[in-house]
Amino acid sequence: MKDKILELVAEFIDKQEKKFIPGESIVQYTGPTIDKDEYTAIIGTVLDGWFGLGAQATEFEAKVALRLGKLHAVYVNSGSSANLIALETMKEIYCKEKKTYKIITPAASFPTTVNPIIQLGFEPLFVDVELGTYNMVDEQVLDALKDDDVIGIMYAHPLGIPVANTKKYYELIKQKGGFLVEDCCDALDSTYNNGDLVGKYSDAATLSFYAAHHITTGEGGMVAFSQRSAANIARSYRDWGRACFCSGKDVLSSTGACNKRFADWLGTGVITDHRYVYDRIGYNVKPLELQASMGLAQLKKLDALTQKRKDNYTCLNNFMKRYEKYFILPTTVEGTTASWFSYPITIKDEAPFKRADIVEFLEENKIQTRNFFAGNLLDHPAYKQFDFDLRYPLDNASKITNQTFMIGVWPGLNEEIYQYVFKVFEDFFATRGLK
Ligand SMILES: Cc1ncc(COP(=O)(O)O)c(C=O)c1O
Structure with missing residues (x-):
């Protein structure tokens, strides 16, 4: 009976609809990659x-x-x-x-x-x-x-x-x-x-x-x-x-x-x-x-999942390079390789738009965004109550609080979905008369 139950479970999971509909399906910033x-x-x-x-x-x-x-x-x-x-x-x-x-x-x-x-x-x-x-x-x-x-x-x-x-x-x-x-x-x-x-x-x-x-x-x-x-x-x-x-x-x-x-x-x-x-x-x-x-x-799937994260980063990063005058793009230090969790973008100080502008545009177009977690923890109420030793300037950390957001590179994303993401980015810049 257990085998029969598991066969039915596998059949049920295999039948789940996975079709991507541009503008309707949510482009998740991350998610589980699981199957039967x-x-x-x-x-x-x-x-x-x-x-x-x-x-x-x-x-x-x-x-x-x-x-x-x-x-x-x-x-x-x-x-x-x-x-x-x-x-x-x-x-x-x-x-x-x-x-x-x-x-x-x-x-x-x-x-x-x-x-x-x-x-x-x-x-x-x-x-x-x-x-x-x-x-x-x-x-x-x-x-x-x-x-x-x-x-x-x-x-x-x-x-x-x-x-x-x-x-x-x-x-x-x-x-x-x-x-x-x-x-x-x-x-x-x-x-x-x-x-x-x-x-x-x-x-x-x-x-x-x-x-x-x-x-x-x-x-x-x-x-x-x-x-x-x-x-x-x-x-x-x-x-x-x-x-x-x-x-x-x-x-x-x-x-x-x-x-x-x-x-x-x-x-x-x-x-x-x-x-x-x-x-x-x-x-x-x-x-x-x-x-x-x-x-x-x-x-058992980890090798393939890691490769997909790397491939998705490369695909997204190749596209984003055209906006480097506005964005600080994520990169690794020599001698290291990343199995990317997500793709963080920091808006440059001189960019003619704010993080909220682009994040709202992406979210309206069903592309999920997230902050880079807390950014600077010391900008948050829970941490302000302490008299910490703050001997170093933490300016970049606060820039992350206010100017960084992230989008997805997880293995659930693919070339078809990225083509849609790219179009939404192009639209954002086009509506502002920017290239
Ligand atoms: C860097 C880092 N550390 C710790 C955690 C906490 O993990 P959990 O949500 O499983 O408690 C997270 C969660 O996303 C994280 O990104």
Whole structure:
């Protein structure tokens, strides 16, 4: 009966209408690239009656870790949780003194790349970014690294564009006895250092599997490490703070992975179950096994999806070059390649129109746009309440708040859709008498 159900599901999904009608269909800025494989994987797992994390999650963790140049990974319920758990883990390993440590981070960011810094009692030391590559301003990072209170660097590879100096920053922060957390949520499969996958040069690397990202499990995230000991700490924070680090089939074992599940763990002379011993003030940020089954189906397609993102960027960028007098176009730094999340455009100061003009025109013509996340976080009410150390000018970050928008390069877009997008851009300039 299960096979019959899955056959019907596959047939139903195959029959969904996918036709693009110019001017009527919405040109999404991003979206999930899924088909019957993901649906049958999810429904098959549901029908098996296994909801909590199990064998598929273990396999998904192992495969994703390798895709981040790491050996161990912990599956969580979002990219935001991945950043939080990554930083909790770093705090436990690296912060031994009772003081306020600082973490270098770009002001132009996604909120939950920076929020754990504040939530966990660190002080963010904000640096600006370059327009076009959206990489951190190198001189500011190098200067900030001279600060004795700096213990870490934490940043996202912006919209898939690799932060080219990551290896250098990693080496410098290690010399200081600190850590680097790479948020790879928008950059799965991007490369730096002439071909290394992003995620490689850091103490912890994170991913998001929300539907907007390179691969999706609906919601979800991953935090990856080189050291098993760090992954065990992260797993504990994920799972209520418990001491037991069993995962996958070990969960079913009567003795546990440590082979002494029942012992005097509390030091009271009473034998107790390690699964109910708590070492940390933890959370519960676990996803579901059915999400992992979806992730495994997505991973099989990742090479093709990455190639499509690159091809779409090239197609769009070749067209946009004609408007370079008005736009700062997105680009990578030498020695890096981007698996693009989206296509950010910054309106130049001297352009005879504002971001709102072009964004409204595109949206009226059914082309979705988005801001480059927060732009400068410090322009937002939540962050104004703090007395942060603002020693560096953050002018470009604020330009991103006010002058940058993004459109799509995700694999659901194709040549036919881009022809429509190009025509709408041409119309925008034509209605203003511009070329
Ligand atoms: C760079 C970056 N970091 C973190 C996140 C948070 O991921 P999630 O939405 O899965 O919590 C996002 C979300 O889009 C992101 O773009």
